[in-house]
Amino acid sequence: MPHGADETHPITLPEKPALEGLEEKWKARWEQAGTYRFDRGRSRADVFSIDTPPPTISGSLHVGHVFSYTHTDIIARFHRMRGKAVFYPMGWDDNGLPTERRVQNYYGVRCDPSLPYDATFQAPEKPGKHPIPVSRPNFIELCVKLTAEDEKEFERLWRHLGLSVDWSMTYATIDRTSQRVSQAAFLREVKRGIVYQLEAPTLWDIDFRTAVAQAELEDREQPGAYHRVRFAVSAGPSASDSAADGTRPTYVEIETTRPELIPACVALVAHPDDERYKPLFGKSVVTPLFGIEVPVKAHPLADPEKGSGIAMICTFGDLTDVTWWRELSLPVRAVILPNGAFRQIRFGEAGWQSRDAARAQQLYDQLANLQPTKARGVIVEQLRQSGDLIGEPRPITHPVKFYEKGDRPLEIITSRQWFIRTVEYRETLVARGRELQWHPEYMRHRYENWVNGLAGDWCISRQRFFGVPFPVWYPIRSDGSLDYEQPMLAQESRLPVDPSTDVPDGYTADQRGKPNGFAGDPDIMDTWATSSLTPQIVSGWIDDPDLFSRVFPMDLRPQAHDIIRTWLFTTVLRAQLEHDVLPWSHTAISGFITDPDRKKMSKSKGNVVTPFGLLAEHGADGVRYWAASARPGGDTVFDPAQPSQMKIGRRLAIKILNAARFALLQTEPRGAIKEPLDRGMLSALADLVDDCTRQLDAYEYSRVLERTEAFFWAFCDDYLELVKSRRYGDLGSEAAASANNAMLVALSALLRLFAPFLPFVTEEVWSWWRPGSVHAAYVAIRRRSGRVHRRPRR
Amino acid sequence: VVASIGGRDDEALTVREATQGALAEVRRIKSLLKKPTKAVIARAVLPAAFAGLQPAARDFQAATHIRDLQFGDVAEAQLEFAEEPAA
Numbered sequence: 001m002p003h004g005a006d007e008t009h010p011i012t013l014p015e016k017p018a019l020e021g022l023e024e025k026w027k028a029r030w031e032q033a034g035t036y037r038f039d040r041g042r043s044r045a046d047v048f049s050i051d052t053p054p055p056t057i058s059g060s061l062h063v064g065h066v067f068s069y070t071h072t073d074i075i076a077r078f079h080r081m082r083g084k085a086v087f088y089p090m091g092w093d094d095n096g097l098p099t100e101r102r103v104q105n106y107y108g109v110r111c112d113p114s115l116p117y118d119a120t121f122q123a124p125e126k127p128g129k130h131p132i133p134v135s136r137p138n139f140i141e142l143c144v145k146l147t148a149e150d151e152k153e154f155e156r157l158w159r160h161l162g163l164s165v166d167w168s169m170t171y172a173t174i175d176r177t178s179q180r181v182s183q184a185a186f187l188r189e190v191k192r193g194i195v196y197q198l199e200a201p202t203l204w205d206i207d208f209r210t211a212v213a214q215a216e217l218e219d220r221e222q223p224g225a226y227h228r229v230r231f232a233v234s235a236g237p238s239a240s241d242s243a244a245d246g247t248r249p250t251y252v253e254i255e256t257t258r259p260e261l262i263p264a265c266v267a268l269v270a271h272p273d274d275e276r277y278k279p280l281f282g283k284s285v286v287t288p289l290f291g292i293e294v295p296v297k298a299h300p301l302a303d304p305e306k307g308s309g310i311a312m313i314c315t316f317g318d319l320t321d322v323t324w325w326r327e328l329s330l331p332v333r334a335v336i337l338p339n340g341a342f343r344q345i346r347f348g349e350a351g352w353q354s355r356d357a358a359r360a361q362q363l364y365d366q367l368a369n370l371q372p373t374k375a376r377g378v379i380v381e382q383l384r385q386s387g388d389l390i391g392e393p394r395p396i397t398h399p400v401k402f403y404e405k406g407d408r409p410l411e412i413i414t415s416r417q418w419f420i421r422t423v424e425y426r427e428t429l430v431a432r433g434r435e436l437q438w439h440p441e442y443m444r445h446r447y448e449n450w451v452n453g454l455a456g457d458w459c460i461s462r463q464r465f466f467g468v469p470f471p472v473w474y475p476i477r478s479d480g481s482l483d484y485e486q487p488m489l490a491q492e493s494r495l496p497v498d499p500s501t502d503v504p505d506g507y508t509a510d511q512r513g514k515p516n517g518f519a520g521d522p523d524i525m526d527t528w529a530t531s532s533l534t535p536q537i538v539s540g541w542i543d544d545p546d547l548f549s550r551v552f553p554m555d556l557r558p559q560a561h562d563i564i565r566t567w568l569f570t571t572v573l574r575a576q577l578e579h580d581v582l583p584w585s586h587t588a589i590s591g592f593i594t595d596p597d598r599k600k601m602s603k604s605k606g607n608v609v610t611p612f613g614l615l616a617e618h619g620a621d622g623v624r625y626w627a628a629s630a631r632p633g634g635d636t637v638f639d640p641a642q643p644s645q646m647k648i649g650r651r652l653a654i655k656i657l658n659a660a661r662f663a664l665l666q667t668e669p670r671g672a673i674k675e676p677l678d679r680g681m682l683s684a685l686a687d688l689v690d691d692c693t694r695q696l697d698a699y700e701y702s703r704v705l706e707r708t709e710a711f712f713w714a715f716c717d718d719y720l721e722l723v724k725s726r727r728y729g730d731l732g733s734e735a736a737a738s739a740n741n742a743m744l745v746a747l748s749a750l751l752r753l754f755a756p757f758l759p760f761v762t763e764e765v766w767s768w769w770r771p772g773s774v775h776a777a778y779v780a781i782r783r784r785s786g787r788v789h790r791r792p793r794r
Numbered sequence: 795v796v797a798s799i800g801g802r803d804d805e806a807l808t809v810r811e812a813t814q815g816a817l818a819e820v821r822r823i824k825s826l827l828k829k830p831t832k833a834v835i836a837r838a839v840l841p842a843a844f845a846g847l848q849p850a851a852r853d854f855q856a857a858t859h860i861r862d863l864q865f866g867d868v869a870e871a872q873l874e875f876a877e878e879p880a881a
Contacts, residue, residue: 676849679803680810686796718814725856745798 011664011769017657019619019650022760027159035773036164039085040547047087048079049551051535051584052165053559053567054091054173056098057150062608063638064593064601066161066615070627071590071701072558073163077756077775078696079555080164087551089169089538090158094147096527097208097405100466103143108132111139111465113522114513117501136465136500143466144174157611162620162759164775171537173530174466179496181537182468182530185578186460187489189420194577195460197484199416201315201322202459205403206340206371210463211417212403212410213526214455215566222400222409225393226307227259229383231268231285231294252277252285252296253390255307257398259383260375261314263290263345263364264335269324270310272298277310288388289363289379290347291355297328316412318401319455335367336411338463342367342375372411416484418470418523419457422573426451432572432582439699440633443561443589450565458570460529467524471497473504476517488518532570535583554584561589561633588699591635598637609640618646621758625649628705628757652709653761656754659716660765663743666727670744671737675726678742681719685711685749692753701756708753715746752777805849812846813854819844819871820858827875834876837862841870 030036050072055065080086104110108127115135123142124132134142151172158165171177189195202211230251254268265287270277280296287294301320302311313324315332324330333351337343345364348357363382367375383389400409422429429451438444461470471490474482488504490497499520503509511517530537535554540547553575559567568587575583592600595607614623626645630636673679688711692704723739725731748770755762755774766774796802819840824833838860845865847854855863861876 673799675853676803676806676809677813677853679799679806680808680813680850682795682799683803683807684810686802689795714814718817722813722817722850722853722857726853730856731852741798745795749795 009769009771011667013661013664013768017661017764019621019653019657019761022764023160023162023615023620026760026763027162030164030773030775031167033773035775036080036086036088036166038087038089038166038169040550042085042550044550046083046085047550048076048084048556049087049539049554049584050076050089051538051554051557051571052088052090054093054171054531054534055154056096057092057094057147057154057172061153061157061610062593062601063611063614063640065157066611066623067593067627067630067636067638068558068560068590069158069163070161070624071588071630071632072556073161073624074628074701074756075556075558075588075696075699076164077759080775081752081755081777082693086164087169087538087554088165089171090155090163090165090167091170091534091538092147092151092154092172093527093531094143094151094172095174095467095524095530097210097464097466099143099147100464103139103146103466104131106146107142109134109139109142111136113465113500113520136469137498139465140174144172147172147174157615160615160620161611161624164759169538173527173534173537174468176496177543178530178533178537179468181533181542182525183471183490183495183497184492184542185533185536185574186418186525186529187471187492187495189577190487190489194421195418196421197416197418197487199414201325201412202415202417203319203401203403204338204411204413204415205406205408206336206338206411207406207408208403208464209338211415211459211461212406213459213528215450215458215528215569216404217401217410218404219399220402221397223395224257224398224400225395226255226257227380227383227393228253228255228308228390229259229262229288229312230254230388230390231287231312233280233283233285252280252310253308254310254312256312256317257396258314258317258372258376260342260367260372260379261317261335262287262312262379262383263292263360263367264314264316264333265292265294265312266315266325266330266333267294267313267328268296268310269299269302269313269328270296271302271304272300274302274304274309280310286355289382289386290360291357292333292353292360293355297324297330299324299328315414318412322412332414334414336372336413338413338415340371340408340411341369342372344368372409415463417459418461418525419459420529420573420577422458423454423456425573425576426454428576429569429572432576435582436572436584437586439586439588440631443564443587443633446561446564447569450569458526458573460526461523462526463522464524467527468496468530469498469500469524470521471495471499472521473499473507473518474521476513476515476519478515480515482519487521528566528570531567532574535571535575536578552583553579553581556586556588557584558588558590561591564589586699589633591630591633593638594635596637596639598635601638609638614640614643614646618643618650619653619760621653621761622646622650624757624759625652625705628701631702632699649758652712653758655716656712656751656758656761656765659712659720660747660751660768663720663747664769667740667744669733669737670741671734673738673742673745675723675735675738675742677719677722678738681715682742682745685746689749689753696756704753705757708750708757712750712754715750719743719746748777808846809849812844813850816840816844816847816854816871817858820860820873823871823873829875832859833878835860835873836876837864837874839864839866839868839872841868842866 076086076088107123110131112133113136117135117137121138230253232249281298284293313321316322335342347354347360354360366378433447473488504518507518539552571583601608629645695704726735727739729736751762751774762774842865
């Protein structure tokens with residue numbers, strides 16, 4: 001029997017076909033029939049596995065989500081229709097700072113990790129004036145409770161949009177499996193020396209009071225000013241002082257945008273070839289106001305063209321300071337506290353020896369407890385009065401590093417953090433990036449630029465609460481200090497653990513926080529430290545080796561381009577460290593949806609368009625058509641006032657309904673396809689199918705839609721018109737049979753070509769005349785023809 | 795798809811291409827002359843480039859309402875419309 005014609009299935013046509021209600025009807029039937037259920041009996045070669053991005057649950061649902069998730073769904077449906085068992089789970093990214101802040105405000109609580117878990121705790125119905133302190137496990141319970149509501153809303157949207165996800169396989173980045181996998185990977189990497197702990201300069205957000213990673217930084221143009229300040233060479237603490245031998249001091253002038261860090265100055269630095277400063281190398285100068293003697297050093301990173309050519313090294317003004325400090329073996333003279341305020345200092349003590357300790361103390365006391373911006377104003381006035389400020393500050397605009405979610409410039413403070421080694425794997429990671437198939441290919445350059453620019457290892461600890469805790473405790477010495485050199489790691493069989501409530505082996509709960517007892521690591525993992533393991537989390541790496549062998553390494557990572565340096569990079573890194581493989585063979589990078597002013601949609605910008613109204617007005621197929629029309633990787637402008645693509649998509653869906661109904665009204669007689677026009681149409685259609693298959697293999701879904709649509713309109717406008725009278729028998733029964741059969745074959749193929757894009761209308765039409773689901777149609781046809789292998793039993 | 799016709803048919807593809815091209819040409823002229831799509835054409839002479847449609851001539855003539863179809867050395871289709879019935 002020719003493909004497309006099925007004489008055993010009766011044709012049942014509706015009186016008035018319509019799009020309304022199709023989403024509700026089919027999503028319920030798909031769920032009931034298990035249409036998208038993953039068949040885990042299939043071998044790896046027969047599986048197409050997708051590392052679906054877990055949307056940030058605390059974020060705002062907007063039309064951009066619909067855009068990129070539709071692209072992935074098209075690919076998932078394509079592979080399912082080619083006979084693959086598609087592993088397509090859905091996750092929710094619910095840990096991290098945004099959720100924490102929401103929970104604090106919603107329930108009126110604050111996390112205090114030193115508190116024990118209270119099983120009876122009930123959050124107040126309304127938040128009070130003063131936040132209630134709760135333990136970390138209690139706080140996490142509240143986070144989970146609140147995010148559960150958000151997850152339901154996302155799931156409702158995805159189902160309405162027709163995502164062919166297996167809804168029996170969902171996960172959250174804070175759930176037990178995610179914690180277990182994250183902690184297990186951490187422990188294994190600690191044991192192999194890939195993860196280490198260090199007290200070191202760390203990028204620090206003073207509002208969130210947490211370390212942040214290089215990948216979370218962004219440069220923002222900020223107003224500032226260059227201040228020209230003089231340092232005395234071999235002289236007293238200020239301009240008016242004389243050298244010990246009574247001669248007037250000489251000076252060297254530096255330029256700085258952060259004069260408030262003069263008390264934290266540990267050296268001056270100039271380029272080794274700079275003739276102006278060569279005579280000073282190896283000598284000392286004296287800081288203005290505070291009278292601290294600091295060396296003058298040579299380093300090639302000093303830029304002779306910048307400012308006066310000689311710079312102040314402070315601990316720490318920026319990342320270059322950290323490099324100089326490390327490479328020149330300088331001491332630490334830290335002044336900024338984790339909350340950004342200037343700390344109390346006693347001049348004259350070790351590390352703070354001054355030529356005039358009393359004066360230094362009197363001046364510094366005016367800075368203590370101030371935030372950096374206010375301290376800058378005070379110190380500029382002090383420099384002006386002492387005569388050490390040369391001229392007036394020169395206003396500039398310059399890029400300043402911010403935490404991407406932060407409001408104030410980052411500081412660099414010294415703290416104890418966990419790091420994953422990355423820099424030493426740079427070449428390996430670049431090579432992995434070249435093995436990966438990028439769609440579009442040009443996105444690979446973003447990855448390579450990032451890897452080549454890695455400046456330090458990845459700091460994975462955060463001083464926050466809602467996230468995966470480090471499964472580590474520290475012994476407390478008899479003097480009450482923590483012994484960081486002897487961390488006690490949890491047994492993998494106990495995972496997940498929360499060291500703030502769980503007790504290390506060999507100890508009892510009452511030894512917590514006491515001399516000769518233990519203390520839990522108070523920090524949590526960076527959210528990317530968990531998200532970097534999504535392939536392992538969904539694949540059952542720790543607990544389900546059978547599943548793991550069938551889906552890992554995965555086939556596809558779809559994601560947006562702004563998180564190549566975070567999610568994509570860290571996932572490649574973790575798979576390299578843990579399994580020595582790429583986590584997936586393909587990555588499909590989607591663009592952003594922007595508003596008409598080409599600004600990315602985001603809650604903070606107030607330009608978010610929520611998708612439910614659009615889905616109600618244009619139907620899921622109409623909205624999906626709009627999404628599928630965009631080329632992979634490209635940003636797309638969306639103007640809610642002119643949703644023309646969605647209207648076109650809706651019209652196309654209506655045309656499919658009506659054209660199919662018209663075609664199916666007359667299907668008899670049927671017979672061999674002999675007429676040249678029928679054969680020509682089907683030959684062209686066969687070429688189209690081949691072309692679409694190639695294009696979808698290359699993730700060029702927008703071209704497939706465009707070409708299929710063009711063929712479909714020609715089929716309706718030309719072919720059906722040309723063969724109309726023949727179908728009615730005007731040229732004899734045999735000629736009519738040829739047309740009817742060709743039309744059915746074409747309709748079947750066209751429905752299958754459209755199915756990944758317009759799943760609802762194609763399923764509806766398919767149900768009028770064909771058994772089963774169009775979304776498994778290829779498999780069904782192959783099976784009937786005896787060319788498909790039987791699936792193994794579960 | 796291609797199995798339903800026992801393999802790709804290149805000759806039939808040529809027929810389809812010529813037929814669609816000719817159909818578009820006739821529609822274009824009817825539109826230009828503001829003739830209804832179902833206006834009957836008593837005689838049509840199409841450019842020789844469209845002669846490839848001949849194996850589908852019956853379909854083509856039925857769809858375009860052409861009674862007498864010929865191909866000749868003409869730059870564009872020459873259409874003679876049948877008398878329109880009196881109102």
